[in-house]
Amino acid sequence: MEYNFSEIEKKWQDYWRDHEIYKVTEDKSKEKYYVLDMFPYPSGAGLHVGHPLGYIASDIVSRYKRLKGYNVLHPMGYDSFGLPTEQYAIQTGIHPAIATKENTDRYRKQLDQIGFSFDWSREIQTSDPNYYKWTQWIFKQLFNSCYCKLEDKALPISNLIDSFEKSGNLTSEAVSDDNTPKFTSEDWNNFSETEKEKILLNYRLAFLSDTWVNWCEGLGTVLANDEVKDGLSARGGFSVEQKLMKQWSLRITAYADRLISGLDRVDWSDSIKEIQKNWIGKSKGASVSFKLENSSDKIEVFTTRPDTIFGVNFMVLAPEHELVNIITTEEQKEEVENYVNVSKLKSERDRQADKSVSGVFTGAFSIHPFTGNKVQVWIGNYVIASYGTAAVMAVPCGDQRDWDFATHFGLDIINIFEGVDVSENANEEKNVTITNSDFLNGLSSKKAMNLAIYRMEEGGFGKGKINYRLRDAIFSRQRYWGEPFPIYYKGETAYLLEDDKQVTLPLVDKYLPTSTGEPPLARAKKEDWNVYEGDRMETNIMPGWAGSSWYFLRYMNPTNDGEFCAKEKSDYWGQVDLYIGGAEHAVGHLLYSRFWTKFLYDRGFISFDEPFKKMINQGMILGRSSFVYRIKDTNTFVSFDKIKDHKTTRLHVDIDFVDNDILNVEKFKNWRVEYSNAEFILNENAEYLCGHEVEKMSKSKYNVQTPDKLVEDFGADTLRLYEMFLGPLEQFKPWDVKGINGVHNFLRKFWRLVHDEENNFSVSEENPTKANYKTLHKTIKKVEEEIDRHSFNTVVSTFMICINEFTDQKCNNREIISDFTVLLSAYAPHISEEIWSKLGIDTSVTTANFPSFNSSYLVESEIHYPVSFNGKMRFKIPLSAELTKEEVEREVMNHEKTSHYLDGKSPKKVIVVPKRIVNIVM
C-alpha cells in the first residue's frame, strides 16, 4: 500500500505519547490560549460520530494556535455522573463506578485513535471523589452566602447574620424569598436556632424549598419531563402527576440581571445570547394584589401591562394555586376538583403546547382594586404553577390568551383601547391611547403605566416590579449516581458538614427508591456512610450539571488537594478563549456555569466573572432513529404500518436491533426485562416494521453511530478531514459516509506527489516557480482567514485545490512541500508528521512555525470582467487591471458580443464597478 495510514498513525500517536508532546505548563513568556470542548458524558454506547466533530475543530484551532506561537491549554475529561449509567446499574446490578470506568476507557481509546492533542495529564472526572469534593465545597460556599442588592454581589451569610442581630431584616438589602417574614433585631435574637435556620434558608444561595415535580408513584420516584410521554412514564407506562416536594434549589434568580448584562462582554453567537435573554425573560411591570370577597386572603399577580388594569374582569389561577381549595364554593367544588385532578396529570409543557382553551370557575370573586367591581376567579391550564405567582389578572382586550379564554367561556371583553377593534382579536400593540379607564383616560399606554403604578402604590395594593421568567434552579435529584450533599439533619433543620469533611457515595443494595419512595441513598445504613452526623444524612444527590458548572477551572490545576484551583493558576490561564460545543446547552450548562463563575468571582476565588470568552456552537450530526409502537396500557407492540387501528405510545428502539426498518424481535425482547414477554402485531410480511425519523444523535434515542470503523478503513486523518468537509461546523447535518472517499483520495494524491512509483520519498531541490508560489500563498492566506472565521469546511476544499494545482504544475519542491505540510498539520497531523520527518526534520511538526503570507505573489495584472445584462452574466472579457471606469465601459461597449446581447436596443445605463463587474441595463 502506498499510503499506509494505519502504520503511520500508530507510529505518531506512540511518538506523541512517549514524548509528552501535548503536555503544557504555565509559561509567562508566551501568550496563553485556552481551547475547551464541552465535557462529554461517557455513555455506554461509546463516542458517536457527532462528538469528534467539535473535538476535531477545537483540535485544529489548538494546533493552529500552537503553530502561531501560543501556549495552548487543551484538556479533556469526563462528566461521568448521570442517569444512563444509573439506569444500567438498575438493570444489571453493576455499580455505576465500574460501568463508568469501562465507558471512559473506551472513550479514551476512541479519542486516542483520532489523534487529538489533549494534555491527558490534566484529565478529570466529575464522579471522582477528588473532584466532587470540590463540587461539594462550592455548594458549601453557596449555602454560606447570600446576595446583597446594594453591592450587587454575593456576600458571606455571616454578614447577614450580623446585620440581623443589629437591626433585624426591616432594612435588609439581601435577596430573599417573597414570603420572608419581617422581624426586628430583638425578634431575631429571641428566635430559636431552628427558627433562625428556617429564616436563613430564605436568604441562602443554596436553600430548601417546596417545588413542583413529576411524581411517578409506580416507580416511586421523580421523573424528568424527558422520561414522561403522554402523561405516562416512558419506562413502564405508569401514571405521573404534579407533586409538591421539598428540594434543594440554587438562587440563580439573584444573578438574573448580571446574567443578562454579562452577555455584552462575551463573543458568542447572537442566537445563543438571544436564547439566554429570552430564558431569563426580564420584564417590567407591576405586582398587584386583589382582595377576595368574603375572605382575608389576597391574590397576588404580576402584570407587564398595569395600564390595562381597567380591562380586568376576571382572574385565572393555575390549578395548583394554593388558594384554589380555600376559595372554591360548594357548588363549584366537584367541577374544580375534577379539573385539578385532570390537570395534575399534564406536564407543564403539554399544557403550554395545548392550544385548546379549558378552565373552570371557582365560584369565588375578587374585588377590583380601583373600581370595586366583582371579578370572577377561574382556574385554567394556561397559567403555570411554577412561574410568577401562579395567577394572572385577565385583560381579554389586551392579551390573546385571555381573549381566547373569555370568548370560549362567554365572558365580557371590556375594550379600553381608543379606536381599536377587539371583536376579532386582542390588541397586544402598545402604541395605543387608553380609554374607558377612569383616571387613565386619554393617556398613552406608556404614561398610563406609570400613573397606574403610582396610584397602586398610593392605594397600597400594588407596586412597580421587575419580574424574571427565570426560576431558581432545582438542585436535588432522587437518584444514586451523583454528588451526595455535604448536609446532615437535626430534626428538620439542615446543617453543613465541617469544611474539611467530605461525603462519599455510600454503597447501597439496589439503585432504586425505597419502598416508601425515599431516594436510593436512603437505603444506606448508618455504617455505610463515610461520615454520619445528626439524625440523618441528606439522601438526595446533586443534578448532572453540578460538576460541569466549574470543570473548566479544575483543568488549570487538576490535582490540587488543598483548593479547587489555585488563584495563580486561574490568573494565568484565565477565561476559556474558545469554547466549542452544542447550542442545545444554551439554557442549561451555559447558564449554570456562568452563574457559578460569577459567584466564585464575587467571593474572590477567581478574577473573572464570565467563563467562556468566545464560543462556537457546533451543529449536531443527526442520526436516523427507529421507533416501536406500544399499544396503550399493554405490553403489545404493533407494526408501524398498522398503528392507525390502535392507540399507541411511540418509543425509541436501538438501531442495532433494526435492519432496513425491520425489527429483530428477539434482540428487542432481550433488551430489557420488561420486554421479555412483549407481544407483537406483525404486518402482512410477518415482520415488525419500525417507524423512523432524522433527529439528534443521542444515547437516549438509541440511534448512535461510532467513528471506529471509519478510522479502521480510512484512517484518522481522513476522518478528521471528512468531518470538517461535511459542511459548516455550526450547522445541523444528517450523518452519511458517502463522500469519505473524496477526502481520502486527496491525502493519497498528496502522498503520491512526494513519492515516486516505487513509493520512495522524493522531492525536488529546484527553486519554486512563480506559479508554485502563487498557489502556496493563495493557500496560506485562505487557510489563515478561514480558520480565523471558523470556516473549517472550506479549508479542506482549499487544501484540495492546492494539491490539484501542485499536481498540474508537477510541483514537489522541498520548500513548497514543507510549508504546505505545516498548513495541513492542524487538520491531518499524522500524515504531516510523516512527511515532515521524511523531509529530514527531526523535531515534531507541532513545533514548526506557521508559514507567513506574502501578498506580492498574488498581484494580478489582468481582470476577467464579467459582463451582465440586466444583472445576468453573459460573457467575460479580459482587461488590464489598470483601466479606469470609462476605459472599461468603452472596451465593453466595443466588444462584439455586447451588440449581440443588446439585440439592436440601446443601453439605458452602464454600471462599472472597477475590478468587479460590468452591468448593462436595457
Add this chain to the structure above:
RNA sequence: GCCUUGGUGGCGGAAUUGGUAGACGCGCUGGAUUCAAAAUCCAGUUCUUUCGGGAGUGUGGGUUCGAUUCCCACCCAAGGUACCA
C-alpha cells in the same frame, strides 16, 4: 404553544461587505490504461430548449442597475422548553 436555527443540482456543500449562482467533493455518463478488475488519468454533468436562447437558491410579495445575501408575509424541518447530557 413559546424561543432559536436552517431550507441552493441526484447528494454534502461554495459564493466573506448586495456584484460571475453551483467552487471543492460524492455520485452518474463517456473515454484512456488493463487479459480482466481495482486503482489511476482525461472529458462531461442545475433544469429546459426549436441550440438563438429561456428559467433557476422553500413559497408569495417588495427594495435595488443588480438579491442565495436586505425587508414583509407564509410553508416545511431540526434543536431547546427548566430532572437526558
